[in-house]
Amino acid sequence: xxxSPERHGQLLATAAEVFAAEGYDxxxxxxxxxxxxxxxxxxxxxxxxxxxxxxxILSGFLDELREGYDAVLAAALGPRExxxxxxxxxxxxxxxxxxxxAIYQKESRQLAAQPRFRHLADTQVHFEQAWLGTLERxxxxxxxxxxxxxxxxxxxxxxxxxxxxxWYRPGGLHRxxxxxxxxxxxxxxxxAVPR
Amino acid sequence: xxxSPERHGQLLATAAEVFAAEGYDxxxxxxxxxxxxxxxxxxxxxxxxxxxxxxxILSGFLDELREGYDAVLAAALGPRExxxxxxxxxxxxxxxxxxxxAIYQKESRQLAAQPRFRHLADTQVHFEQAWLGTLERxxxxxxxxxxxxxxxxxxxxxxxxxxxxxWYRPGGLHRxxxxxxxxxxxxxxxxAVPR
DNA sequence: CTCCTTCCCTAACAAGTGTTTGGTAGATTA
DNA sequence: TAATCTACCAAACACTTGTTAGGGAAGGAG
Numbered sequence: 001x002x003x004s005p006e007r008h009g010q011l012l013a014t015a016a017e018v019f020a021a022e023g024y025d026x027x028x029x030x031x032x033x034x035x036x037x038x039x040x041x042x043x044x045x046x047x048x049x050x051x052x053x054x055x056x057i058l059s060g061f062l063d064e065l066r067e068g069y070d071a072v073l074a075a076a077l078g079p080r081e082x083x084x085x086x087x088x089x090x091x092x093x094x095x096x097x098x099x100x101x102a103i104y105q106k107e108s109r110q111l112a113a114q115p116r117f118r119h120l121a122d123t124q125v126h127f128e129q130a131w132l133g134t135l136e137r138x139x140x141x142x143x144x145x146x147x148x149x150x151x152x153x154x155x156x157x158x159x160x161x162x163x164x165x166x167w168y169r170p171g172g173l174h175r176x177x178x179x180x181x182x183x184x185x186x187x188x189x190x191x192a193v194p195r
Numbered sequence: 196x197x198x199s200p201e202r203h204g205q206l207l208a209t210a211a212e213v214f215a216a217e218g219y220d221x222x223x224x225x226x227x228x229x230x231x232x233x234x235x236x237x238x239x240x241x242x243x244x245x246x247x248x249x250x251x252i253l254s255g256f257l258d259e260l261r262e263g264y265d266a267v268l269a270a271a272l273g274p275r276e277x278x279x280x281x282x283x284x285x286x287x288x289x290x291x292x293x294x295x296x297a298i299y300q301k302e303s304r305q306l307a308a309q310p311r312f313r314h315l316a317d318t319q320v321h322f323e324q325a326w327l328g329t330l331e332r333x334x335x336x337x338x339x340x341x342x343x344x345x346x347x348x349x350x351x352x353x354x355x356x357x358x359x360x361x362w363y364r365p366g367g368l369h370r371x372x373x374x375x376x377x378x379x380x381x382x383x384x385x386x387a388v389p390r
Numbered sequence: 391c392t393c394c395t396t397c398c399c400t401a402a403c404a405a406g407t408g409t410t411t412g413g414t415a416g417a418t419t420a
Numbered sequence: 421t422a423a424t425c426t427a428c429c430a431a432a433c434a435c436t437t438g439t440t441a442g443g444g445a446a447g448g449a450g
Contacts, residue, residue, distance in 0.1 A: 026220040106301060145384075145388055148381065149369075155359070156355050159355055159358040160355045160358075163354040164354075174344075174347070186343065186348060186382070189387060191340055191382055193338055
């Protein structure tokens, strides 16, 4: 009746890996139980439902990301430095919560429509405000170009950051800070040699 | 026994919309039949299986995209112009096959592992070669920066282009050519004002 | 009118789904 | 030693899944 937090976390991590690898809907609880070395029913000693696992996985990541973003904004840096910090923070979160980010990236749109996952939509609005505000401030300050559709730019930045979770492998060739550096270099200066 | 091609295409388009909106695994054939105004079993007069629908939807899009890319490469333009043409062609395909692209973007990774969808992996290699080759040629010619990880840049370009399918709405504010223009402007020159 | 083709419905199938219930081995506590 | 708690198993539950088989209404062709 009172499962240990350690085991709880272990199983949650296992579930996250399977969800990320095979998709939430395509994943059966028996598949998760297999990966954890137990039977399907036994999972219900630790969790209320399959949905509850997903909820906990996403919330764990999103709460931490929100904290990270808020800390960046609280630092009150210039717009360019804020953008750099937001991007770097994002790639760090991808490094720490790769599976959760991959799941979020794939399922958030449909989940946000479900009543149970309404909080995803709220969180998205919060993040959007962080990015859009920074971009607008940058345009106003003259450090970002003013001839771009700012909403389109926001989507470009957001999407490219988060899709990285689909190919990023922790312990791989690139550290998150290095990816952030290269990514920022492209977004800020472009890939063309100035002519 | 010999369904008409028109009805076949209609139903395929309906299925594509539902797949794109709710995800392939989460979509039941009864849901598709509902959207088409018929019963689940009736679909099997037109299609062999749910998988066959998906296969046909993806192949229709991928074949056309492959033709488009090949035509661009055959034109033998400079690297920068080739990149511009590839991006523009991609956004045009998103405009024409929005649903198919959204499905492809979300499911291709897992599908490529299935034997039936092996051809997806082949196609991906083909596309990767088109992009990577263009980037490499550009670096060699001195029109693209040589201080970037070219593979990272490729992923950046690829992901941002295709992820647009998840928010793009045909008939919306932006025409595909306009999106391509703005996108290219960001990728080539960056969002920062040169200092 | 009759035959044939097209397109759909009705009704069911076996397999797989998330979940529940009752039980139990083994450690921990009293 | 006895009682309790933790973490799992065994077996089943109601329901949904993709799919199939047979039938029939509508319309054109002979």
